[in-house]
Amino acid sequence: MVFKRLLGGGSGGKAAGGIPLEVDTILPDEPVRPGEILRGEVVLRALDRDVRIRTVNARLVADAAPASVTKSTTADADTDTGVTLAHFQVTSLFTIPKGEERRVPLRYRLKWETPVSEVRGLPLAGMRIGLYTEVDADGIADRTDSDPVRIEATPLHEALLDAFAAAGYACRGAWVDPEYIPRTEREILYSRQGFPLAGTDADVPRSLELYLHSNAVGAEIYLRKASLTEKDWWAKPPALRYVAAHHEIGQVDFEAKARQWIDDVAALPETAVDDRERVDYHLDSPRWWRDS
Numbered sequence: 001m002v003f004k005r006l007l008g009g010g011s012g013g014k015a016a017g018g019i020p021l022e023v024d025t026i027l028p029d030e031p032v033r034p035g036e037i038l039r040g041e042v043v044l045r046a047l048d049r050d051v052r053i054r055t056v057n058a059r060l061v062a063d064a065a066p067a068s069v070t071k072s073t074t075a076d077a078d079t080d081t082g083v084t085l086a087h088f089q090v091t092s093l094f095t096i097p098k099g100e101e102r103r104v105p106l107r108y109r110l111k112w113e114t115p116v117s118e119v120r121g122l123p124l125a126g127m128r129i130g131l132y133t134e135v136d137a138d139g140i141a142d143r144t145d146s147d148p149v150r151i152e153a154t155p156l157h158e159a160l161l162d163a164f165a166a167a168g169y170a171c172r173g174a175w176v177d178p179e180y181i182p183r184t185e186r187e188i189l190y191s192r193q194g195f196p197l198a199g200t201d202a203d204v205p206r207s208l209e210l211y212l213h214s215n216a217v218g219a220e221i222y223l224r225k226a227s228l229t230e231k232d233w234w235a236k237p238p239a240l241r242y243v244a245a246h247h248e249i250g251q252v253d254f255e256a257k258a259r260q261w262i263d264d265v266a267a268l269p270e271t272a273v274d275d276r277e278r279v280d281y282h283l284d285s286p287r288w289w290r291d292s
Contacts, residue, residue, distance in 0.1 A: 020047040021096075023144050025058075025106070025133045031121075031152035034114040034214055038149065040106040042133055046096040053094050054136040056104060060086040060149065062115050062129045062176045062191070082128075083178045083191050085114055090133070110151070112214040113186060115176050115193040119153040119161060125173030156219055156246050157212060161195070163254035167262060169197035169208060182233060182276075184213050184220060196226060204266050209236070218245035223265050238273040240264055 027040040042056055063082030091104045117127040130146030153161070161171050174195050181192050197208040207226035212219045224239035233239075242261055244254070 021045070021051050021135065021137060021140055022047065023133060023135055025131065025144055025147050027106075027131065027147050027149060029150070031118060031150040032110065033152050033154050034110050034112050034116065035154070035216065036110060038106070038108045038110055038131075040131075042090055042104045042106055043101060044096055044104070044135070045101045046098055049098050051096045051140075052138045053091070053096065054138075055092050055134075056090040057134040057136075058086075058088055058090050058106060058108070059084060059132045059134060059143075060108075060114075060129065061132065061146070062117075062127070083176050085129070085188055085191055086111065111187045112216055113188045113191065114151060115174070115191065116153045116157060117149070117151045117174075119158060119171075121152075124171075127174050127176075154214065154246070155249050156214070156244060159249050159254050160210075160212065160219070160221065160244065160258070163258040164197055164210065164262075166255045167258045168201050168204075169199045169258075169262070171195045171197055171210070177231060179231070179233065181211060181213050181220075181222060185215070186213075196228065199262075204262055208262070208265065209239075211239075218243060218248070221261070223261050225265060225268065225270065234274040234276065235272050237270055238268050240268070 022045040024043045025040060026043065027038075032038050038060075042058075044051075044053065044056075061082045061084050086108065088108050090106050094102070096102050115127070115129065117124055117129045129149045129151055131149050132146050133144040135142055135144075164171065174193055177192050177194065178190050179192055180186055180190055192211055192213070195210040195212070197210055199206055199208070205225045209222075209224050209226045209228070211222040213222070221242040221244060222239045223242070225237040227236040230236050240261065242257070244252070244257075248254075
């Protein structure tokens with residue numbers, strides 16, 4: 001967006017200011033979807049001496065939480081306090097001669113589980129995803145400010161959210177928890193995105209939590225009665241699991257399915273059901289459990 005000057009603590013030259021290096025990460029103002037490639041470039045300028053670059057890395061971070069459990073819901077929240085979605089190398093060892101500029105391409109294929117920040121071109125309330133650029137050079141170990149990244153919902157996301165909207169449940173935003181959905185295959189180890197659904201029909205739950213765990217085939221769909229203030233998956237009301245495939249868009253009546261799913265969840269108890277498999281060893285050994 002704009003150049004940030006990184007000042008190291010190297011010896012010689014400007015002793016007080018260290019080694020000056022300017023860095024700017026440029027990302028196109030276009031959305032990218034999970035499974036697609038995030039593209040951009042990192043521009044580095046050596047100001048008054050040669051600068052030896054060891055590595056340039058990038059960190060993709062989401063900072064989002066339900067309004068009921070977060071202290072700050074402002075759009076410019078510091079993503080450094082959020083959930084790391086990816087940490088990857090942009091480039092490695094090279095030297096920038098004094099007074100010159102180097103442009104390094106940035107390429108990264110987003111994991112299918114990557115949270116989304118907008119649906120049909122509209123931002124999701126509570127969601128902000130940013131990219132930090134981290135530079136390790138002689139006398140410098142610093143990072144830039146975060147550059148916003150627009151991650152757009154997949155067509156399957158859109159079809160499912162539209163189906164719930166047609167069934168009377170509107171989605172106003174989303175959040176990311178630094179935890180995983182149990183019993184799912186995953187590439188991002190500690191991240192799950194939830195969508196709060198608000199209903200108006202008195203005969204069904206007024207609010208639901210929807211989780212979409214995407215992959216190359218489709219998505220696992222988890223639906224439960226809402227308990228936004230509770231972070232522990234097992235302490236929330238029970239969730240039901242469904243599946244949908246990308247190729248089913250336009251072929252399956254997702255609205256009818258959503259209505260059935262809502263009825264299924266409405267029949268579940270309000271209290272949590274912890275059905276993890278536990279194995280207890282006695283004889284003074286530690287208690288041990290596993291989540292199957």
